[in-house]
Amino acid sequence: MFNKKIKKVITIEGMMCEHCKMKVEKSLSELEGVSKVKVNLKDKTATIYSTKSISNDNIKDTISKLDYKIINIGEDEQ
Numbered sequence: 001m002f003n004k005k006i007k008k009v010i011t012i013e014g015m016m017c018e019h020c021k022m023k024v025e026k027s028l029s030e031l032e033g034v035s036k037v038k039v040n041l042k043d044k045t046a047t048i049y050s051t052k053s054i055s056n057d058n059i060k061d062t063i064s065k066l067d068y069k070i071i072n073i074g075e076d077e078q
Contacts, residue, residue, distance in 0.1 A: 007076045008048045010059060014068040015041055027062050044071075 015024060021039045024046050028037045033052035039045070048054065056073050063070050 004051070006048075006050045006053060008050075008054070008059070009074045009076070010046045010048065010063070011071040011073075012044055012046055012063060012068050013071055015039070015044060017041070020068075023066055024063070024068065027066060028059070031058060031062060 012024065015021060018041075021041055025037045025039050028034060028046060028048055031048075031050075031054055033050040033054055034048055035051055036049040038047045038049075040047075048059070059073060060070050
């Protein structure tokens with residue numbers, strides 16, 4: 001059976017350094033179903049790759065606990 005892959009690009013305000021990047025990557029990678037997380041400080045984005053749907057509320061809760069603000073969440077099913 002074919003497994004769908006989901007990619008979500010999250011625009012995050014407040015990340016400024018490598019430490020910020022590592023905190024966000026670690027927290028998002030702990031969400032159930034996430035297979036890979038890539039944070040880009042220059043673009044202020046975090047990209048999540050998963051094999052199952054992850055609710056935007058779950059992502060928002062995770063990021064807000066780190067004291068960052070989500071500007072946008074875009075989803076792309078592959």
